[in-house]
Amino acid sequence: MQAEITFLTQRGTAAIRRSGRVTTERLRFGRGTNNEVPLPDIRVPLSAAVLYQGQDGLFIEKSGDLPLRINGQPTQGALVRIGDEIGIGPYRILLHEPPAGLDVAFSVELARPIGDSLQRIVEHSSIGLEATHLSKRRPSWVLFLVLIAAALVAPILAYEESGRVTAPTAVSAAGGTGGAFRAAWNPGQLSNAHRYFANQCATCHRVPFTAVRDSACLGCHKGIGAHVPATQAAGTAALHADLQNRRCADCHIEHRGLDSLVLREGALCVKCHRSLAQKTPAAGILDVTAFPDGHPQFRATVVADPSGPTLAKVTLDRMPKPADHPDLVFSHKAHLRRRGFPALGIKPMVCSQCHVAEPSGQGFLPITFKGQCQSCHKLRFDIDLPWKQGPHGDDRAVAGAVEGFYAAQVVEHGVPAAAVRQEIERRLPGNASTSTPMPAAPRAWVAQKTEAALAVIFKSKEGCFYCHLADPRRGRFRVAPVRMLIRFLPMARFDHASHRALDCEDCHAARQSQSSANLLIPGIKRCTTCHGAESAAFKAETTCVSCHVFHRHELGPMRETAGVSKMTRAPEKAKR
Amino acid sequence: MSISDHAGAAAARTDRHESFLVYKRFRFLKIAVAAIAVSLALYIVDAPYGGRYGGTWAGYVLGTVAALIILWLTWFGYRKRSYLKPEAKLVAWLSAHVYLGLALIVIATLHTGFHFGRNVHTVAYVLMCLVIATGMFGVYTYGRYPQRMTENRRGLTLRGMLGRIASLDDELRSAALGVDDATAALVERSVATTQVGGSLWEQLSGQYPGCRTAAALAGLDWLDRVSVSVSPEQVRATRQLRMLLEEKALLLARARRDVTYKAMMEVWLYIHVPLSFALVAALLAHVIAVFYLW
Numbered sequence: 001m002q003a004e005i006t007f008l009t010q011r012g013t014a015a016i017r018r019s020g021r022v023t024t025e026r027l028r029f030g031r032g033t034n035n036e037v038p039l040p041d042i043r044v045p046l047s048a049a050v051l052y053q054g055q056d057g058l059f060i061e062k063s064g065d066l067p068l069r070i071n072g073q074p075t076q077g078a079l080v081r082i083g084d085e086i087g088i089g090p091y092r093i094l095l096h097e098p099p100a101g102l103d104v105a106f107s108v109e110l111a112r113p114i115g116d117s118l119q120r121i122v123e124h125s126s127i128g129l130e131a132t133h134l135s136k137r138r139p140s141w142v143l144f145l146v147l148i149a150a151a152l153v154a155p156i157l158a159y160e161e162s163g164r165v166t167a168p169t170a171v172s173a174a175g176g177t178g179g180a181f182r183a184a185w186n187p188g189q190l191s192n193a194h195r196y197f198a199n200q201c202a203t204c205h206r207v208p209f210t211a212v213r214d215s216a217c218l219g220c221h222k223g224i225g226a227h228v229p230a231t232q233a234a235g236t237a238a239l240h241a242d243l244q245n246r247r248c249a250d251c252h253i254e255h256r257g258l259d260s261l262v263l264r265e266g267a268l269c270v271k272c273h274r275s276l277a278q279k280t281p282a283a284g285i286l287d288v289t290a291f292p293d294g295h296p297q298f299r300a301t302v303v304a305d306p307s308g309p310t311l312a313k314v315t316l317d318r319m320p321k322p323a324d325h326p327d328l329v330f331s332h333k334a335h336l337r338r339r340g341f342p343a344l345g346i347k348p349m350v351c352s353q354c355h356v357a358e359p360s361g362q363g364f365l366p367i368t369f370k371g372q373c374q375s376c377h378k379l380r381f382d383i384d385l386p387w388k389q390g391p392h393g394d395d396r397a398v399a400g401a402v403e404g405f406y407a408a409q410v411v412e413h414g415v416p417a418a419a420v421r422q423e424i425e426r427r428l429p430g431n432a433s434t435s436t437p438m439p440a441a442p443r444a445w446v447a448q449k450t451e452a453a454l455a456v457i458f459k460s461k462e463g464c465f466y467c468h469l470a471d472p473r474r475g476r477f478r479v480a481p482v483r484m485l486i487r488f489l490p491m492a493r494f495d496h497a498s499h500r501a502l503d504c505e506d507c508h509a510a511r512q513s514q515s516s517a518n519l520l521i522p523g524i525k526r527c528t529t530c531h532g533a534e535s536a537a538f539k540a541e542t543t544c545v546s547c548h549v550f551h552r553h554e555l556g557p558m559r560e561t562a563g564v565s566k567m568t569r570a571p572e573k574a575k576r
Numbered sequence: 577m578s579i580s581d582h583a584g585a586a587a588a589r590t591d592r593h594e595s596f597l598v599y600k601r602f603r604f605l606k607i608a609v610a611a612i613a614v615s616l617a618l619y620i621v622d623a624p625y626g627g628r629y630g631g632t633w634a635g636y637v638l639g640t641v642a643a644l645i646i647l648w649l650t651w652f653g654y655r656k657r658s659y660l661k662p663e664a665k666l667v668a669w670l671s672a673h674v675y676l677g678l679a680l681i682v683i684a685t686l687h688t689g690f691h692f693g694r695n696v697h698t699v700a701y702v703l704m705c706l707v708i709a710t711g712m713f714g715v716y717t718y719g720r721y722p723q724r725m726t727e728n729r730r731g732l733t734l735r736g737m738l739g740r741i742a743s744l745d746d747e748l749r750s751a752a753l754g755v756d757d758a759t760a761a762l763v764e765r766s767v768a769t770t771q772v773g774g775s776l777w778e779q780l781s782g783q784y785p786g787c788r789t790a791a792a793l794a795g796l797d798w799l800d801r802v803s804v805s806v807s808p809e810q811v812r813a814t815r816q817l818r819m820l821l822e823e824k825a826l827l828l829a830r831a832r833r834d835v836t837y838k839a840m841m842e843v844w845l846y847i848h849v850p851l852s853f854a855l856v857a858a859l860l861a862h863v864i865a866v867f868y869l870w
Contacts, residue, residue, distance in 0.1 A: 043739040090743045117742030127773035129842045140853035147857035151696045185865040205869040253626040265625045
């Protein structure tokens, strides 16, 4: 197919014609330069239409998405004749009579040049988010500065303001604007005990960019007990020095809320305690590597020699079984008869009758004769005066007290008539004398009655020595001092109150004990039936500090606090 | 030009079109996974007394790494504006930006030791999470909209679409010369107020409730119903106008869709960037706070 194509271009009022001839099977129209009829306008697709010689004549077919119009009517494809007007976007194509020898001729004209209309649309349209009120730069800087001000500058100013306070005072943690800014830095709630001065960061954080010093803690906790005695057995000096170099905060972590601020991990203790037996053999400390496996059997502190008295630590596993020497004759078994003492009108006894819990419930009040024994074991010494009991607790005072009692009787009532009559009555012949004659003279009567009473009181198995041991070294009417211990495991802290759900006999085999020498403290196995390691899933989680105390007040203060005032922030502030 | 030159050029072209997600066979994904694995190992290995938190040695290591990554990723915002560097390098930066940014979720969370509260420290963490979340949305838009945009454009640029609409406007004005005043007024309003883009909502939603072209089509329908006696010329002209208006409406919809896709690909940055600045400020406050009150 041979075609003549005439491009018409308007230049002002003049029209410029540019003609060319093309020989091809198919005439392609479109924006692309590969088209036989290029239509260089942005509104036209790369390929818009194709014109070719069909069986019935010239046929034009749409090839892009731009509507094709023949004489104003949209179409997908149609036969065209001379005189038809083809519309492709802004272009108008008019078919002419072809010159001789050619198959087709047409003119191409840009009927609607892009111009004012496009400009108007562009002006009306705001395309892209940068054309809206949105901005990246402005909110970025605003947020940056707001956060720097609120999260950095304000808390520092608030801290500096509170920095003048070095001793905790009762100020609400939430009080004031400064409080809010200080709280903004708070990485976590303080422990309950410290929360009342949570608003005063400088109470603990005294010097910026410096880790909390011990002096801050010792400001309040002046007398906190040491862990090892300063003058202990050989080998402990290094450990002592090591402990002196540790910071309070190594073991006490704050800002953990209601969780204890005391580190509870056993590994912290085991770090030292796993090898103390080798490092400090003289201290007599056993190694612990873990709990329950790795913890030695308990060692009870008992009276080894009551005469000293000498205390000794004995392991509960020892054979023969370790014995205490309280110098008291006592049988739990005898007291815990299942039937009680019906002849005396006493019901079966229970533990709590004698073992009275401390108000805290942790331990028990000391056993006393008056409190626990006297209600049954009366100190009678005269069969004629069953209401009268001898004194208890001071064997030296017994004789004087008894003699004084009888002397008072004589002074008040005189020598009893029976004694006087006995003095003047003659004994009938054949009658044997039934008793020692009672002297009628008051002094002699008192002496005789006193002698008889003391014989009863200090008689073996009936008087004092029913429970006590005689101490002949101290004299005739002398009782060996009782050495009854309150705690047998003084290095551990056992809370009876938290074990209230158990029966006493679950741990203490008192019903079988016939001697006060028997130790009724259960061994570690009893504990480990319920208590397991820190990671135990099916037993009570137990760490070293569950039973043991680190700061032992009986050893004196852990740190010297004399230098505390040098480290406080107050003088630094005052200098400014 | 040798065969190898051809191959090299083809490889370079492929390389240039490689998505930032698969850059260098997921090089930065692998690096990010390795960083996560190392962080997890560090977190597990270090079992400090009192539990894990940001202040242990492992916590400091994780925190330092996380802070450096945050600063480095923020630097990308500046780096991508430096057009003097080679293009391929920028793809590497973006790939690293995306994968290391995602790795931050794990690294920074391990740094916290899962301790959160109402404080500056948690604000920094939450801001970081928000920045990452907006970034993830950005990656999503980059995966979703370019293809839709291509499908919608069908070889035309947005300016091409606007050009066509402008042509249609011209045709509409010509065709409306012979119609009654009411119809002409409808057409003129459509032509005079042709709008693509606009407010933030219009760009994002693609909803243009005040579109005069849609109103003109509705108006023509209404006039059809109420007009009693109409000349055949008028009927022809109205038909022509309706056809042109419908074509314009379709083109407008396409152009507006294009604008919406573009807006979706941009809008997240208007949150991502300001939040990143806020994060850098909060991070600064967090680090200074921790050591100021050590």
